[in-house]
Amino acid sequence: MEIILAKSAGFCFGVKRAVKMAFEDSDEETYCIGDLVHNPIVVENLKKIGVKPYNENITNKKVIIRSHGIHKKLLDKIKSENQVIDCVCPKVKYVYKLVEDHKDNYQIVIIGSKNHPEVIGINSYADDKAIIIETLEDIKYIKNKPTFIVSQTTSNQNFFENAINMIKSILNDDIIVYNTICSATKTRQDEAVELSKKS
Ligand code: SF4
Secondary structure, three states, X not given: OOOOOOOOOOOOHHHHHHXXXXXXXXXXXXXXXXXXXXXXXXXXXXXXXXXXXXXXXXXXXXXXXXXXXXXXXXXXXXXXXXEEEEOOOHHHHHHHHHHHHHOOOOXXXXXXXXXXXXXXXXXXXXXXXXXXXXXXXXXXXXXXXXXXEEEOOOOOHHHHHHHHHHHHHHOXXXXXXXXXXXXXXXXXXXXXXXXXXXX
């Protein structure tokens, strides 16, 4: 059987950075909140060097914050009680900042999966009031008022474009759209489509 490897296969910038930081700074006194990255081998190797799962009773230890982030209130609690190894991808933090800067004057809309840790984290910078668009059905929850839209960094590009077109067709107020799908995600989605034509 021929195996075709996608050119973009492997760790993206954010995961590479998170793995480097976590392995450099961790020891047996380190805890991680959720899985550092979506990769079972990395998670297993962290366990081997003594990293354990975080729980809310942990204090005065090192705590790794995973690459796709956590809720702001939980981050503040962990920071006040522990030393943080902040592995959140800068591209995710950029979305936090966009949302935080616009939440007072716009209804915030996030195109993404409601239960994904990254979306929960982004929403926390909108005081947990963002409207999450996971399916086109969810668009009915958007009110006709100034709206600021971002995306989960790993959303599907086609779904994002369809959702934006539909939102623009029903809202007649001020809309600002930031396509915050990460370039690494987009490259992989495009490459998966190309490879599927050959294999
Ligand atoms: S935002 Fe992009 S670069 Fe950062 S961890 Fe996610 S996929 Fe990787």
